[in-house]
Amino acid sequence: MARITLDHIRHAYGEKPKSEADYSLKEVHHEWNDGGAYALLGPSGCGKTTLLNIISGLLQPSEGRILFDGKDVTYLSTQQRNIAQVFQFPVIYDTMTVYDNLAFPLRNRGVAEPEVDRRVREILEMIDLAGWAKKTARGLTADQKQKISLGRGLVRNDVNAILFDEPLTVIDPHMKWVLRSQLKKLHRQFGFTMVYVTHDQTEALTFADKVVVMYDGQIVQIGTPAELFEKPKHTFVGYFIGSPGMNVLPAAIDGSSVTVGGETLTLDYRPAVSAGAKTELGIRPEFIALSHEGMPVSISKVEDIGRQKIVRAEFAGKPIAIVVPEDGEIPAEPRITFDPAAINIYADSWRVGREG
């Protein structure tokens, strides 16, 4: 178990990157605490897997250093770093039995056979495949195979970190939930540093203490699920987290007053916006109240999703989503008000705080 420091890491797949755009992974400078559970969240192609492979040592970063507990491991191989990694698609050694598959990482490291047996049996119980130990791994279902992959990651108890690269993609929804809870339990029990790559926000938010949101090769925000929800640092985080995502509306800022769609709101602070920046107002659908007062909207669609209703409406020519409680009334002449505390102001897509 280790604290992982990413020291000004950058990576480009092509040789001799010229411009910033050539880097698949833009500069990352960050520290992962020992024993933390982190989720790397972002759309496909945002650099999550690149970052993960750099941590595990499958990939050498073009620039920067990686430190485990302060020790430079940038040029060490995956084996020397002692990392476990679970991949998106199950990798099993299909000529071996389930038992031998799980024993493989231990035997490769010369662990004594009684210890191998003890660890493997423990993992077999954990992943619920005890009855399959003697079977060849070939005939198993996709989720059983992936459980073996997970098991091979967990079987070593001395690893510095366990990395998961979208491990539950091939698992069916119910099993996903079960496995995720098991992983969380394991994390609490053993305190491994875990990094979990996913593009599924539910997975990220339920698994991790800290979620790292990546977009276009850079980390846009690192925070607890609550921080990501309430104060998205970048409009992308606003869109990506939450269902439906945050409403982002073009807005004109003048001191502490914000003009959006012809209506002017007054904030209790003056956003630090520099002149010429593209300014926007972000508000989560959950913090918009639909009533007879406020700014007029025209409703185009109401989606009933059970405990709440999502109202799709048009406000000042822009689409807007509003979350209304299940029993909430939808007035004939709808008007909306924003919860002032929930308003975020963005300049060139980045959240701005108070001035001065």
Add this chain to the structure above:
Amino acid sequence: MNKTWNNKAWFMVLPVLLLVAFSAVIPLMTVVNYSVQDTFGNNQFFWNGVSWFSDVLESDRFWQALGRTLLFSGIILTIQIPLGILIALNMPKKGLGVPVCLVLMALPLLIPWNVVGTIWQVFGRVDIGLLGRTLDALGISYNYVNNVFDAWMTLIVMDVWHWTSLVVLLCYAGLVSIPEAYYQAAKIDGASRWAVFRYIQLPKMKRVLLIAFLLRFMDSFMIYTEPFVVTGGGPGNSTTFLSIDLVKMAIGQFDLGPAAAMSIIYFLIILLLSWIFYTVMTSSDEQA
């Protein structure tokens, strides 16, 4: 389930049936015809039962030729399969090296068989051949014309040169189809180079290896052109394989009956051995 029975469907198979009949069944039947009859010329044939078969099976000549052929196939397979795997493992997986290697590998396969024979026949000659002269200059006594060991060596090296590429190309195709994640997982699991080969590469190559093995077995068991050109079956009868013997009997001696019987036995041996290899090599698949 309701199945519609319509006997007209048989007409659909008719073209294939005719094609197979003309290309395989009818020629084969003439051989069968010869194998059970005898003639004294004048196009008059007499029923002869299975006596040609028993003649062939009782002759030392047949068993010796069969032994030589089996030995040749055995040596060829023991060399070409491991060598092919080894070369395939060391071929580049990307970059400019890939097309270069592939073309180099494919070259021997593109040369007509009798030309391959001629190349080696000339190459190995003691008077003018590059190999023959070089070995002679090095003080190594080498003459494939009158030395049995040298003749065998020449044929084996020639076949290895000619056909290992096929094994290489098939294995290479199997290797490049292995997803990168397997190698990454093996690294994470701390697998040694041998373990990667044993548990990832070999299992994934198994199917193409089966094909390579069967093709190489059948081709080497039926080898005719190259030894015919290089050694002509000699010195003595030392490189007279079944195929060469068969042609000698049929065309040289014009013994059509025994030759036909031998053809059928030859065919059945290949069929039987291929079936045994196939069954043995795929049996582990069916357990799963």
